[in-house]
Amino acid sequence: MTLLKLLFIRHAQSVGNQQKRMQGQREFELTDEGRRQAEKLAQRLLAEAWRPSCVYSSPLKRTVQTTEILLAHFLAEPLPAMVSDLVDGEVDSPLEVLATNPSPAIAVEYADELKEFQNGIFAGLTWAEARERYPDLCHQLESSSDWIQIPGAESLQEARSRARQFVHRIIDRHADGEQLWIVTHSWILQHLIAELMGCDRSWRIHARNTAIFEFWVDRSRWQRTDQNRFNTDLWQIRRFNDYHHLL
Structure with missing residues (x-):
């Protein structure tokens, strides 16, 4: 069965996180530790062949930087080992440069709905x-x-409304078989997940930096109102607040 796969990702550690600031929509860069966290997650996703067809990211700097580090690992793929025979020592470029092949572009969209709480x-x-x-x-x-x-x-209702708007947009826009990354922030992530799961409440989630939340949904049956709404083969939580790549 082919499903639409959604991977929600909290950004890596920022200077604001390190200093225990209420960042809101202020701009903070990643710390050196944050960059290492994003690198570890990128290596994990690459090893799992979790290649996105489209990426959505908050436009705030700490999230953009996380997204850029993750994507950098998917922009080049190794050529077969026989490449060394083809160059035969006649090319000046080092082999690690020659042994890369640009992959198809991955669409990236920066979405204001994914910004952190406006505090x-x-x-x-x-x-x-x-x-x-x-x-x-x-x-x-x-x-x-x-x-x-x-x-x-912003009010809680305003935050929940923009979460609803984003979830509806990606469900309407994408089809079964696609894989999406959604790179965002801890506070709004709670409302995004509640909206996706159809909860009439938002629940506290202590999301770690670079934690991943993976959902698989049957897009073709999303609007059904029959018993398939209770068919757990069609709506799957595959990972929830998973950060074992940091351990």
């Missing part, structure tokens, strides 16, 4: 900095489990 006045701050600047608001947040709107931030 308003907290963007880029540590919690200690936020408590110093906004002590009353932080006290409210620490004292209640109910949602309290942060000035300048």
